[in-house]
Amino acid sequence: MKMSNHYKNTEKHHVAVDNIIFGFDGNRLMLLVVKRQIEPCKGEWSLMGGFVGKNESLDEAAARVVKITTGLEDVFMEQFFTYGEVDRDTEARTISVAYYTLIRVEHHDHALGQQHGARWFPLENLPHLIFDHNQMVKDALQVLAVKTRNQPVGFELLPEKFTIPQLRALYEAITGKPLDPGNFSKKLHNMKLLTRLDEKDKSQSKKGAFYYRFDKIRYEELQKEGLLFELK
Amino acid sequence: MKMSNHYKNTEKHHVAVDNIIFGFDGNRLMLLVVKRQIEPCKGEWSLMGGFVGKNESLDEAAARVVKITTGLEDVFMEQFFTYGEVDRDTEARTISVAYYTLIRVEHHDHALGQQHGARWFPLENLPHLIFDHNQMVKDALQVLAVKTRNQPVGFELLPEKFTIPQLRALYEAITGKPLDPGNFSKKLHNMKLLTRLDEKDKSQSKKGAFYYRFDKIRYEELQKEGLLFELK
DNA sequence: ACAAAAGTGTTGTGCGTACACCCATGC
């Protein structure tokens, strides 16, 4: 353990991570929020978050809070902004590094969730959240919407097997705008990131929509070639 | 002053801001770095940064460090990532919120800069910087390059009056790729964001290139209409 | 006259959009 410290006279701050955890129920984009377990604002709705530990990186802290409520590891997660207004936390100055996370709702451990007062809300019908958490959600959604335009984000939110109309519904939920079914379908096929299965979902139509799987291998190949991130 | 504090048993951390300050000398993209004035690594090259004060927001801290070395206020500045690996600072755990800033080199107060050991380096010829600062520069440049594709960033780096070839050189420096002079020129005119002056710069060619001014009013109009940020 | 850079014109191509139309099937 190091003894001398040239920074010892400089201010220290509470640092938290807050995680905007998105899910998708097939129609609507959902958000996982929790009943806050500590004062202040104990019992109010809040994003899932936590203080950054002494020997824990930011990414580790963000992953930790996801695991606590959902039981999931290795999920898609991205830091997007750090909130540092002096008075954002009513108790004491806290700087919060915000992440958003995309998970499959059905993978999530509901028992564990309930234990921690977690609950899914549809995005368009969120309760009031503490501090600046509602703003964080808005910002996260916007970042997600921008990403969507250039990158095939969103597969993380769907089941292993999904239909193109399901994927379209997800994109409509993210961007808030209707998409042309035909064009969407063709675009996806052009990307060649999906593998069609010999099975149809007939719950939505008589004809039925083919199930697909996301072709991760091909995705990684394309990324290596830099084709996806490149807007040309 | 609040006495009770429910967070009092939670860890606190040093929090810094580091600012990637870009400038442009007409040909090359430049970076402002300083000789570090505190231990550890005193005397080594470093990004301009500082610890976040007790009653100071992150944005305020980032603006403060810009002003210290350049004398400038109200510059274009954007937070882009927070670095929180446990060992990134060799002295003590420090979480750093990184910003990038675009300034006009000629506006910058050189005397003030020298006083603080500041110096401009061309981006392609940077010295070794402390900690993860070289990585920060890389990341900042990539963010800037992505932004460039959808938004007319970069005017902040040029003088009031500039020629289209100058602007093109800047974009080439940011993206690292050559651009077609003719197409670039036409594209800019189509945007209608520039006002042509009755004056030419003949230093680069016999024919001379017209000077332009950035039409901020028109820019703000377009932004309001959401035309610029929209990739459609 | 010539060189050299600024800038315009011309054409091809690929992609997104709009939308008509065909397909499969349960009722």
Add this chain to the structure above:
DNA sequence: GCATGGGTGTACGCACAACACTTTTGT
């Protein structure tokens, strides 16, 4: 057989890339 959503085909336009070509003027 008809309604319903899934999916294909087609036509148009725009934005961009490629590049030939004109303009300007110092030497």
